[in-house]
Amino acid sequence: MLTIIDKYILKRYLATFSAMLLMFVPIGIIIDVSEKINFMIENKVPFLDIAVYYYNFTIYFANNLFPIFLFLSIIWFTSKLANNTEIIAILSSGISFTRFLRPFIIGATIVSLFVLFLGFSIVPAANEGFNNFRYTYLRTGGKEIMRGDNTDVYRQVNDNEFLYVNSFNTESQVAFNFALERFEKDKLVSKITASRIKWNPKERDYTMYDYTKRTVGPLGDKIEKSPEKKAKFSFELEDLTPVVYIAETLRLDKLYSFIDKEKKRGSSNINVYMVVFYKKFSVPISAFILTIIAVSVSSMKRRGGMGMNLTIGISIAFAFVFFDKVFGVLAEKSTFSPFLAVWFPNIVFGILGIFLLRNAKR
Template sequence: MKILDWYILKRYVGTFVTMLLLFIPIGITVNLAEKIDKILANEVPFIEVAIYYLNFTVYFANLLFPLFLFLSVIWFTSKLANNTEVIAFLSSGVSFWRFLRPYMIGATLVCFGAFVLGAYLAPKANKGYNEFIYEYLKSQQKKNKAQKTKDVYRQIAENDYIYVSSFSTKTKTGRDFTWEHFEDNIMTYKISASKIKYNPKDTTYTLFTYKKRTVGVDADILETRAKVDTTFAFDIDDLTPVEYIAETLATPELREFIKKEELRGSSYISRYKVTLQKRYSLPVAAYILTIIAVAVSAMKRRGGMGANLAFGIMLAFIFIFFDKVFGTLAEQSDFPPFIAVWFPNFLFAILAVYLLRNAKR
């Protein structure tokens, strides 16, 4: 790697890290100012608050790293242009594509780190972040509402379906439980109970007012008991996962979780798929935004760095707008999650090609 590559690469990485170190404390300060009243009112231990903001740092950096990267590239490339360094590079016989190479090397390093962060480290941080909010910052009324789930109907195996009219994640009990088993699309038996309770110590279930109807050729067989302790091949927590669970799973675990939830007919399946696709799309977005940032700021123009930053911030917010709109559309409708997540990248890739062609001229 030559002097030019090292010079730009050090600026690329150094400015990006500086941008993170500048904005993360600001994010922590704003978040703390918003939540300090509830933290003090609930007498949250200091160590819990410290761990929460450690998790918040990872969460915040992972969420906004494409924006920070974009602004940092515009910042230091505009300085190069204003100091006529870019003109000196190109006048020495270096092609624009050759000038762009260290930017792509830097984007590769940052994107690899971002992919590892999003796939393995951020999920652990998200789990602690969301659990802290749920435990200390939510009102009791919202907790009770979140802990109660109505009309849970799931396919737990190829031929088995269960239903509960209501379920409490706090007490791990459900009302009006039924289990239906089918063979060749014909029901062979049905288990019902007025209440089902999960026992975490021995992973068993207690059924109250138990009834089992076995469908026969000539007549059905009915078995009734007041109370039955039994085991089932499912975990109560798997049947009613919290909405943010996809954010807390590493990528391999998330893939397996999505497969199970598709079989069970989860109503949150689109949300889970959006989360998975974003872990791949955000690193790619960093490449696209790097090219746009270089194309916008590599040439010296009237207005200097301020004009470049203003234009860059406008593009960044447009990108975030499209990302949020299409992500929400996929979560709330039948719109394909893959198209929703990757469409902003596709749109801005076209913009990147257009701006790059103009910059080369």
């Protein structure tokens, strides 16, 4: 049964977190618009596409930075409670610090369940729309804005075939600069190239444009060309999608099946997929850890006031994000365990939270 104090704190918890999101998300949108407005004008991007992009951007931005927003919002309103001596009054009435923490934990539970729901259902679709817009429009003079793993895709389809595409548009289901090489006993047998390859969902096949096939023979190579050619291949549509891109756009059940298929195939990008998979569960748990740390840090009235609490809070929040990003990249680029990499920040800051909570109780 929630008391008046519980309802008061819980209301402040959720209201401040919501206000923090409403305050920072528009700032993120303004910065993004200032960076991309020239590309949008040059490429004559339709207004409706821009509106859909910024809807997806809002979800993408809020989901990635929600730990910082949550942490700072708790620091903010808990510091105000401490400066107004409200916490002293609550604890002086006989309520223990552990009991005082209960509405914060309830608030963290609500936020965690909401983030978990978003991560399983809404965020993958938003990530797909967000990335698709960038691939479709944000290029100029043939030079990609996005580089590295997010553009070129080079993938082993099976023991004998290797696939390459320069970029992929999920909305039109078209890949550009397509190449498929087939080897037998480490020797190139054939190579198919096309300027574009389009998936046909009804026929369950592909249409290649500017098609060329080179078949390597003992007495000479055979060249076959055609402006347009349909064919069926052993690879699937998601094989054309960039590594991080596809992992972020799949719902939990599809992501699990995709990872299982890639493991059987012996994909070298398994760690990238596993990092995305584990983060769907680790990020919501971080809400509890950051809540405990924030309350423990800001519940005491300090000489520096709210400014000192915010300084400490911002330092801890960015340290958490730094650990999260560094170990995520470490797992993706090395043999470091993805599970340990994703959960390491929660483990370290969980221990820190226990230590700070014990000191706060004293």
